[in-house]
Amino acid sequence: MLNYLISGISLGSVYAIIALGYTMVYGIAKMLNFAHGDVIMVGGYAAFCAGTYFGWPAPVAVVFSMCICTILGILIEKLAYKPLRNATSLAVLITAIGVSYFLQNMALIIWTSNPKAFPNMANFIPSIIVGDITISSTTIITIIASVIIMIALTLFTSKTKMGKAMRAVSEDKGAAQLMGINVNATISTTFAIGSGLAAIAGVLLCSAYPNLVPTTGSMPGIKAFTAAVLGGIGSIPGAMLGGILLGVLEKFAQAYISTQLSDAIVFAALIIVLIVKPSGLLGKKIQEKV
């Protein structure tokens, strides 16, 4: 029981880090970046190459992977989304799905569909054994990393001028622009941060499930999107809460109900939450002006 809870929290922490990327981009650019999951996959491959082919130590590989994903995120935004800044949200959504398939197919060409065995990069501290429960070092690192990321992001958005600019842009792009805020630069920064986080999520995910294929990112991406919606999209603590709840729910469903049905159960939970509280658990109600 406790074992499932811990592995659920661990998985949920990875979802939470991914969900933070979704939620930030949605909050500021008001778009769903469905390619986010595939940035995770690229992050995984980048770290894999750095670690296995170049033989770099794990911390360097992680930083390398973050740099690659940050650049990728900025490029995706500049090339695919920026030209559509004033287009309908449906056009942007379709583009995001297109970018997602593009990344998957590029990965297929570069790294083929053969699974790569990802070296564990999150086991540099000892595991903890309490009675008959073992908490693996990967689990501990994952949970610590997600907590640090959430605190850092919260501080960033509340205490720095870039963070405040992001919140201003998320509320009223036009007014922010008239106050001298460079909206394009702010959106780029958001994508950079979200993609950098995706790299960390990629490394943590692949360390726990070391089977790297070009579609590695898509399911966790969708789950994390679900988590962001569950917690209230646009809210940083909401993404964290949604991610962990979803991870725990998934692990319990696998353990006590059925491994095959666990995904269905997770999405059913989302539907129920959205029926009861459409804005998500921590989401703010949007009042329509009449």
Place this chain on the structure above:
Amino acid sequence: MSNNPNETKYVEVPGPGKIPERDKDKRPVLEASHLGIDFGGLTAVDEFNIAIGATEIGGLIGPNGAGKTTVFNLLTKVYQPTRGVIMLDGKDTHGMNTTQANQAGIARTFQNIRLFDKLTVEENVKIGLHNSIGYHLPSAVLRLPGYWKEEKKAHDKALELLDIFDMADLADVKASSLPYGAQRRLEIVRALATNPKVLLLDEPAAGMNPSETEELMNNIRKIRDTFNIAVLLIEHDMKLVMGICENIIVLNFGKIIAKGTPIEIQNNPKVIEAYLGSQGEE
């Protein structure tokens, strides 16, 4: 500077109109010539010519739908003009976007208040200060001394600006929970924080009671005198307009029908007609 606009002396400037005599050695801070915009086949504003002196308080009045806010949107580059030129502090604003226009020295408030509701009063002002806070991402992430120094400077500056309207004690309140009048004042402070040379106020006195309006008039003068900037305001409250505006521009159906001092405007038959309708029509 005189508090009674009717005592202001004027000089003619080359181009459109006249400016207060005290500003004659400085180039008008805002000049629009032959400015116009069409929406589809509809001409919303046409042949808009003004010059605003460096420390002038100007008023833009006219019946509802005359195009006053459209003029503000043109001046702040929310709309790109179909015709004409806008010179801001000697610079042609052609091709600028709203951010660039703001950085070039124009700031505004909104008719329907557009504060950042989820941010506190101080944070709203700091958004205005954004471009004058001088640190970059790395020093913010690593919390280097530069970050603390600049954040402290921004904090002090924000409180100093809020103090103009005696709002410093409200710094930590959420903008959405301020009373209406205070929200209007905060919008002015936020616009001032961007360090403009011209401040555009869109109906600053809307929803204010007479004593609040009186206070606002004093504050607009105080802003002009403290920061040495020009103010152009749209307002329906004639007591305010006649009380502080040195030059009044009257707009009707997108065209300027009269320009002049408060006394000239009050006695201008065209203005009276625009507001009351010509006799015999009724």
